[in-house]
Amino acid sequence: MADADTFPKLLQLKASQLADHPAIREKDYGIWQTWTWADYLKEVTRFAAGLSAMGFERGDKLFIIGQNRPRMYFAVSAAQCLGGVPVPTYYDAVAEEMKFVIGHAEAKFVIAEDQEQVDKVIEIRESCPTVTAVIYDDDRGLADYDKDFIRSFESVQALGDKALAADPELINRSIQASNGADVSVILYTSGTTGQPKGVVLTYDNIRSIASICVDLEGLNETDSVIAYLPMAWIVDHFISYAQAHIAGFCVCCPESPETVMADSREIGPTYHFTSPRVLENHRTSIMIRMEDASKLKRWMFHKSLDVAKRCLDAKLEGKPIGLFDQLMYKLGKLTVYEPLKNQLGYSRTRLTYTAGEAIGPDMFDFYRSIGIHIKQVYGQTEASPFVTVQPDDQIRSDTVGKPIKDVEIRLSDDGEVLFRSPGVFHSYYKNPEATRSAKTEDGWVHTGDAGIFDSEGHLKIIDRTKDVGRLNNGAMFAPKYIENKLKFFQYILEAITFGDARDEVTAMINIDLSAVGDWAERRGLSYGSYQELAAHPEVYKLIEECIEQVNADLAADELLADSQVRRFLILHKELDADDGELTRTRKLRRRIIAERYKTLIDALYDGSDHCEISVEVTFEDGRKGSLNGDIRIVSVRVFNTLAKTA
Amino acid sequence: MATSELYLCAYSTLSQKQHDRDNQVMMPDSVVDDVLLSVKNISLSFGGVKALENISFDIRKGEIRAIIGPNGAGKSSMLNVINGFYHPQDGEVWFKGIRRNNLKPHQIARQGISRTFQNIALFKGMTTLDNLMTGRITRMNTNMFWQAIWYGRAERQEIEHRERIEQIIDFLKIQSIRKTPVGRLPYGLQKRVELGRALAADADLLLLDEPMAGMNIEEKEDMCRYVLDVNEQFGTTIALIEHDMGVVMDIADRVVVLDYGRKIGDGVPDEIRNNQTVIDAYLGVSHD
Known part of the structure; x- marks a missing residue:
């Protein structure tokens, strides 16, 4: 078994090397249940044999929809054991989105976590003729369903037991028949534009990058992670499946999405992947809770943070830390930093990756100063998935680090980042045209991101290439750059700026309900709903101040001085993935937003001071309604550029 | 319809x-x-x-x-x-x-026969878990002494009851509020906890x-x-x-x-x- 070049082969290897070592855990009925690597292999083998008995063949697709549960991971592995391809999907996908993926991937079987997911499949059953059976994990509420079409995970495993009794080598033979060049998984990207694309990745793709990162960070079987990211996202597949199979560490599935924090505290994972958005939410909630704490605690908290910040700054500048500060830091560690880390579930964490979006310098410093080792990484599904990782001793808030081993990066003439690595994806499923436009013949992949290298060879990502525009006077307009600056304020959850082919820059803002709500409460401002709070004149003033600060910042930069935000409005509803305004990973879908809010955008530019709008909204159960609002538009002070005043 | x-x-x-x-x-x-x-x-x-x-x-x-x-x-x-x-x-x-x-x-x-009330009648200062446990009281038959030293039958019984309560917690999807005092919960969730307590009696x-x-x-x-x-x-x-x-x-x-x-x-x-x-x-x- 020297050449364990597929994940099922790696699973066999781990089941023999680390037979009694925990492989996967799930909190069920309030207690952590553990499967060892030997159990893992056994569960997978039984399920795979059952699938095979039901007619699953080499090359067939297995559609997987559900939250992170051990059985969902077993299903991924089982499909691969049989030479098939798992197609995990975002569990909050609505039936229409599922229909597209099932149809496009021609999935033969569906694994659905519970009644909610099964109902969605039944809803689209007519239009998905390829699906022959639905297998569920949780049987609650499913007693009266059509037993011929829908069956339980256990019943499939029972079928598998029979098949294995007749032919014990059934699955082993099938595992040995695959090799590293075969397709291991198809991941549908949430797609900021148009229909999602199925990214086809081979075992070699994912295995190579996973091994490089395991070596780089020294991950091994003593580590543990919490599996809480959507299984359809490459990062979860990479960490909770691929890296776990290579390093042999334990993957812990939380009890429910709401209990992730509490479960993290219990498990104390050593390796974390998080997004700037999650970090921001944590920090906001800590800050809000500290406001409610006693005076003494509040004083201690802020003093300790100041000390931590001073120490961090000194460290970054290479200056020695004073004896007093060293002492205070130790004290702070005992009384504030460690308890805080424990609250966040970071008490044992030695490595934290963050990616997906720019991270605010304040927030970055906050976490690093209390001793959480955050590193930024950059990548995409097509790279399976990482391209750059920040080296341990060179961590900054505004770069994404250096290319990892075996990865080459270059910038095209218009500033687009291109990369080439062993992780470069095989193709887009059934879409050769898109494959050709994304991947050159010699293996370079267009990321669509505009970036620059700094003097130390660190990559900096500015924006999507296609989003970088020009104002009418020819000045560069990088919307995401400005939006990120706005979003660094805790009161602003989301911002969309406009300016390409316009005379000036304007913005639409989504306030952060918890932060602004708390702010309003402290001032005794009453409000009944998000809409009411968003329209409050005091809130407008608050946001105006934030934008002014950004303008002052932008004015300092000659290239971007013309991008100062002149007018803004606060939207009456939160942007929502159910309405198609955000992707499932919560990225802006600019084209759709521009269409839906056209009247508002026109009003931003025609000088009017308010505008009425009605937008269609989709509720969680798929019904639709409309939300009306009369929205005020406000002008903001702009600053002269330093160059001009000089 | x-x-x-x-x-x-x-x-x-x-x-x-x-x-x-x-x-x-x-x-x-x-x-x-x-x-x-x-x-x-x-x-x-x-x-x-x-x-x-x-x-x-x-x-x-x-x-x-x-x-x-x-x-x-x-x-x-x-x-x-x-x-x-x-x-x-x-x-x-x-x-x-x-x-x-x-x-x-x-x-x-x-x-x-067990019931819920029109105007929620939970113990506000107790956690969800403890409130649900009260639903099992009619089924507990060890005395306070044994429960206090938590040994033998009392221990076995409590574990059995807790298991049943955990099933109900799972069933009602209230894992995230297991240890939250019910007074701090929103109304809709309190109603759900009350249903859970009624269920706990296995009526x-x-x-x-x-x-x-x-x-x-x-x-x-x-x-x-x-x-x-x-x-x-x-x-x-x-x-x-x-x-x-x-x-x-x-x-x-x-x-x-x-x-x-x-x-x-x-x-x-x-x-x-x-x-x-x-x-x-x-x-x-x-x-x-």
Whole structure:
């Protein structure tokens, strides 16, 4: 078994090397249940044999929809054991989105976590003729369903037991028949534009990058992670499946999405992947809770943070830390930093990756100063998935680090980042045209991101290439750059700026309900709903101040001085993935937003001071309604550029 | 069934129920084997006020029975009679085929009837878990001494009870609030915890007093789903009082209608919907 070049082969290897070592855990009925690597292999083998008995063949697709549960991971592995391809999907996908993926991937079987997911499949059953059976994990509420079409995970495993009794080598033979060049998984990207694309990745793709990162960070079987990211996202597949199979560490599935924090505290994972958005939410909630704490605690908290910040700054500048500060830091560690880390579930964490979006310098410093080792990484599904990782001793808030081993990066003439690595994806499923436009013949992949290298060879990502525009006077307009600056304020959850082919820059803002709500409460401002709070004149003033600060910042930069935000409005509803305004990973879908809010955008530019709008909204159960609002538009002070005043 | 679109979640269960319902209508009334509880000629008055007047109906095993009626019709009084909180001046209550004497509420709870209240009656300062545990009290039979030193049977029993509670927590999807004091929970969740406590008693008959009052539409949908699932999964018979007609017509197998302490209708939802007396009572025709 020297050449364990597929994940099922790696699973066999781990089941023999680390037979009694925990492989996967799930909190069920309030207690952590553990499967060892030997159990893992056994569960997978039984399920795979059952699938095979039901007619699953080499090359067939297995559609997987559900939250992170051990059985969902077993299903991924089982499909691969049989030479098939798992197609995990975002569990909050609505039936229409599922229909597209099932149809496009021609999935033969569906694994659905519970009644909610099964109902969605039944809803689209007519239009998905390829699906022959639905297998569920949780049987609650499913007693009266059509037993011929829908069956339980256990019943499939029972079928598998029979098949294995007749032919014990059934699955082993099938595992040995695959090799590293075969397709291991198809991941549908949430797609900021148009229909999602199925990214086809081979075992070699994912295995190579996973091994490089395991070596780089020294991950091994003593580590543990919490599996809480959507299984359809490459990062979860990479960490909770691929890296776990290579390093042999334990993957812990939380009890429910709401209990992730509490479960993290219990498990104390050593390796974390998080997004700037999650970090921001944590920090906001800590800050809000500290406001409610006693005076003494509040004083201690802020003093300790100041000390931590001073120490961090000194460290970054290479200056020695004073004896007093060293002492205070130790004290702070005992009384504030460690308890805080424990609250966040970071008490044992030695490595934290963050990616997906720019991270605010304040927030970055906050976490690093209390001793959480955050590193930024950059990548995409097509790279399976990482391209750059920040080296341990060179961590900054505004770069994404250096290319990892075996990865080459270059910038095209218009500033687009291109990369080439062993992780470069095989193709887009059934879409050769898109494959050709994304991947050159010699293996370079267009990321669509505009970036620059700094003097130390660190990559900096500015924006999507296609989003970088020009104002009418020819000045560069990088919307995401400005939006990120706005979003660094805790009161602003989301911002969309406009300016390409316009005379000036304007913005639409989504306030952060918890932060602004708390702010309003402290001032005794009453409000009944998000809409009411968003329209409050005091809130407008608050946001105006934030934008002014950004303008002052932008004015300092000659290239971007013309991008100062002149007018803004606060939207009456939160942007929502159910309405198609955000992707499932919560990225802006600019084209759709521009269409839906056209009247508002026109009003931003025609000088009017308010505008009425009605937008269609989709509720969680798929019904639709409309939300009306009369929205005020406000002008903001702009600053002269330093160059001009000089 | 226009309203049933609202309850997508319950849809397939509903069509099954419809089917069962059609069968039930065919059954002769003489079939008494499947009757879990019946009240016969109940009259209850407080001083000169007649709260209930000569009410008779039955609740069959495994069904969802709704009691509806305008404000002050005597619905809650009826539930209070069933669980022994009030003792009627006249009439009989038969439970599991045995005529019941005037028992105390806790004795009745032990017989297998549990309930929730219109205005939540949880222990606000206790956690969800502890509140649910109180639902098991009727089933705990070790004394305080053994429970305090937590040894032997007391320990075994508590673990068994905790296991059952964990199943309920999982069933109601309230894992995230397991250790939260219920006073800090939003209203909809408190209602769910209360349902959990009633479930914890493993009762044969569950009385729900306005389980969806004051909820928004999403919370109502969730609650409907839980009520249907409890009925289906645990086979618990449910009697509920509810004001939302959409909900009642959708999830109930049979409905009894009260007005001014009298029974004015009894039957499957379709019958009730077309019953002129019921319509009058709801629209407020003047009573001579």
